Amino acid sequence: MINVSSIVEKALLVGVTFKRTPMRWRTDDSLHELAELARAAGAEVMGTIRQRLFRPTSYYLGKGKLEEVKQLKALHKCSVVIFDDELSPTQQRNLEQTIGEKVIDRTALILDIFASRARTREGQLQVELAQHEYLMPRLAGQWSHLERLGGGIATRGPGETQIETDRRLIRGRIKKLKEQLERVIRHRTLHRGRRRKSGLPVVSLVGYTNAGKSTLFNRLSNAGVTSKNQLFSTLDPITRRIRLPLGDELLVTDTVGFIHKLPPTVVSAFRGTLEDLHDADVLLHVADISSPMVSEQIRVVEDTLDQLGMANKPKLLVLNKADLIKSSAETIDSLLDSFEDQEWLSNALDSNQPKVLVSAITGRNVDGMLETLQRMLVNQW
Ligand SMILES: Nc1nc2c(ncn2[C@@H]2O[C@H](COP(=O)(O)OP(=O)(O)OP(=O)(O)O)[C@@H](O)[C@H]2O)c(=O)[nH]1
Ligand SMILES: [Mg+2]
Known part of the structure; x- marks a missing residue:
């Protein structure tokens, strides 16, 4: 690469x-x-x-x-x-x-x-697998002109190194990648088993890319992971142990974001990473309330979770970036009430879904979020 x-x-x-x-x-x-x-x-x-x-x-x-x-x-x-x-x-x-x-x-x-x-071995293998799966039907020699056109976007990875490769070789490579990935995942699953034995509840942050998952993760864990105003800052999942206001401990995971038109090749190659979400007792679905597309983004995340067989997981919708909302509402509850009446939100979700409004940047209502989370966990655990 x-x-x-x-x-x-x-x-x-x-x-x-x-x-x-x-x-x-x-x-x-x-x-x-x-x-x-x-x-x-x-x-x-x-x-x-x-x-x-x-x-x-x-x-x-x-x-x-x-x-x-x-x-x-x-x-x-x-x-x-x-x-x-x-x-x-x-x-x-x-x-x-x-x-x-x-x-x-x-x-x-x-x-x-x-x-x-991608920084971890698993992440790199998943990306390479998805790139090869994507490349496979496009092989008929068309990469040769890219050699002429030089490097740059979308020539990283298999395209540039395997211009001469025929389908048979690609198929062999895909097989190998799947085997390697399998081994890495098996190894990690052992680790996961150990984690489960720790007896702590697991909470995973999910959401549209750039919604503020990593910022919230950092606020909860002081982990100092990358959070940037750019799509897909995070690729590899990371887990940290945190303590709730009442003293209970739990594990929180930050992971890759979702996006509209997320290609099926990507979803299937990232199955390993995404399957970790099945371990979560509660999903914290982080959404960017300041985005004009927030209801569509919420829908994309809900649909993707559905595809991954997680439609019925307990979820707490975390409406993030509350600091960017101009409103005369004085309390976070009255601000949330004013949203609940709005069509965009009622269209995007079922009204019984628990939701909280926070600002991961200022820390506003993050404790309130944790209290709601704790109540949800008590019901499960
Ligand atoms: N104003 C404001 N900005 C925020 C808040 N939370 C996150 N951001 C900003 O939103 C941008 C994206 O934040 P990230 O935490 O990287 O988002 P993410 O969901 O992890 O994104 P990906 O990993 O790229 O999918 C960064 O510029 C953050 O500083 C918030 O509560 N208020
Ligand atoms: Mg992130």
Whole structure:
């Protein structure tokens, strides 16, 4: 793997709305997030192109729009064009041939960020597995032009080192990675068994990327893990023992965030990490109340947990970044009451779900959160 994050690539973003797909996310909101992802991967966003189409073409876009992409790319001297959906291998190849520049999709971009963040052996193996699974159907020799186009986003990892590799070799590599991953996970599961024997309740922080999970984790544990205003700061899970206000101890885990259109290859490669969530007695679902997309983000997290078979886990919704909300409400309870009446929140969740409003940065109501958590744990434990 080559670390090329010091190279700033100029990127052009493309988002398409298909008339037939039911959309919760507006194309602009999704593109805004794509821009954040591009920045997290070290790119500079030079422009954005959007289109409404009835259905995708073999170029994903319409012919006229494709011309526009070429012109804007040339104008801004972009070295990469990033699409906000997963492209089929044929679409990607057709686009690269026509545009004459590197074309990547949301999945490759996310995998690239993950590749640059993974620090543990398990994290690295998971990312490499996901990259190979992604690469597999796209192998038909199309990586050779990337050699010509040089390094940068989405050429980290298998793409650049295995240009000459055929499907058989990739398949062999996937098999090997799965075996290695299995061994690492087995080893860790032993460790997990020991942890369970410690008899302490386990609480896992989950939530949309950038919601403030690591900031809250640090406030609870003084662990000093990275928290940054950037998508996917955290990749590898970390656990710490903390003490509740009434003196009880528990284990808290911080882990990778979720995102809208999280690719299935990523979810399946990260099964090991995500399965740890099954050990949790309670999930603390951290959401960024200051984001205009908060209800959609809550929904994405709920849906992802559902896919992972954790729909029925006890959950405490932690509405974070309360300090950024302008309100005349004097107490945190009255502020929360004012949210409860609002449609966005009632649409996003079932009204019986326990929720608290906090600021992980200022520490406001974090003790209140812990008291609610303690009550929930008493009911389980
Ligand atoms: N104003 C304010 N900012 C916050 C609060 N909590 C977190 N942040 C900021 O939000 C950004 C993201 O915080 P993180 O803790 O890294 O978020 P995360 O959920 O761990 O994100 P990923 O690991 O990237 O998925 C950082 O810039 C934090 O400083 C809060 O309560 N108030
Ligand atoms: Mg984090």
